[in-house]
Amino acid sequence: MKSCTFELIVNILTYAIKNQGTAFSQKDFKNVVYTKEFHNLDINAKIADGCEYLLKRGFLQIQNTNLMYYEKYKLPDTISINTENYTKVFKELSKRIILMHEGKEMINDTYEVKDDYADIIDAVDMTNSDFFSQEDAKEMRVTISKILVSLNVETKAHYSLLTILQLLELKSAMKVKIKTKECEFAATNVKFNKLQFNDASIVLHFDKCSFEIDGIEDILYIDSIDTLPLQEHIKKSKNILKSYPEDATREFIAFLDKYAS
Structure with missing residues (x-):
């Protein structure tokens, strides 16, 4: 992330939550933000960087249409907000979500986020596009899912919010x-259906059931039902x-190749 x-x-993110759906x-966001608070110099670039960060983390999705001059963003359908409709509540929730994703308890205002997992999100996006045949896309989804659940994070939670959000996309x-x-x-x-x-x-919604948890650390174990080892899936996917x-x-x-032994 550059300047945001x-x-x-x-x-x-608070604006996206308030305008859920x-x-x-x-430009819409710029019209309501207090630009002096964020040093008006290069505010457009800062907003663009912020939207890019939220896109890469799965907190926003682009709503494509040829009729709009500006790119439009929205909260993904895989994320649902069930809180009281107050800006302060939404803002505290936004902070909690981003901190949870970064695996931190607090961040100073100038914290710059690294794109450590941008390649995973790009792979998920490509798999969910029309690039692959249906059968090949299914294999790719299993491979990426296995990679995601193999990642440990340096927090008390075994799984990161990034893992959950991408599993929501892969299904x-x-x-x-x-x-x-x-x-x-x-x-x-x-x-995985909805968060x-x-x-x-937090409520984890699946296609057949749902579980209410206090936090991501309540998830003890996630794995694919496919029993073939990850390395074998990587070989199949590369072929x-x-x-x-x-x-x-x-x-x-x-x-x-990053995850091949």
């Missing part, structure tokens, strides 16, 4: 184990990519 501050990112442009069949302060749950052959943020909890144009798959292959 943490506080401005929070404000953009409605698309907005960078591969998974098995999960969850343990809250009061209950323990398990489910097999379920697909709902409440005032003090599939050989049948597609090299210039279009080069970065995808490089992404898979």
Whole structure:
């Protein structure tokens, strides 16, 4: 991330949450933001950087249409907000979501976020596009899902919010184990459907069930129902990519090579 501050990112996400279900442009957001608060110099570039960050983290999605001059953004359908409709509540929720994603308890206003996992998100986006055949895309989704759940984060939570958000996009069949302060749950052959943020909890919605958790750290275990080892899936995926144009798959292959032993 270049010039956008943490506080401005929070404000953009807060605006998206307040306008849940409605698309907005960078110009729409600029019309309501207090630009003096963010040093009016280069405010357009800062807003663009903030939107790019939220896009790469899965907190925004682009609503494509040829009828609009400006790109329009909206909160993804995979994220649901169930809190009281107050700006202060939304802003605190935005801070909590971003901090949860970054694996931090607090961030100063000038914190610059690294694009450590941009390649994963690009791979998910490509897999969900029309580039691959249906059968090949299914294999890619399993491979990326296995890569995601193999990643450990340097926090008390075994899985990151990034992992959950991308599993929501992939919708591969998974098995999960969850343990809250009061209950323990398990489910097999379920697909991530939606992530709902409440005032003090999160609800994981699957295609067959849903679980309310206190935080991401309540998720003890996630894995694909496919029993083939990750390395075998990586080999299969790389072989599939050989049948597609090299210039279009080069970065995808490089992404898979990072996780090949």
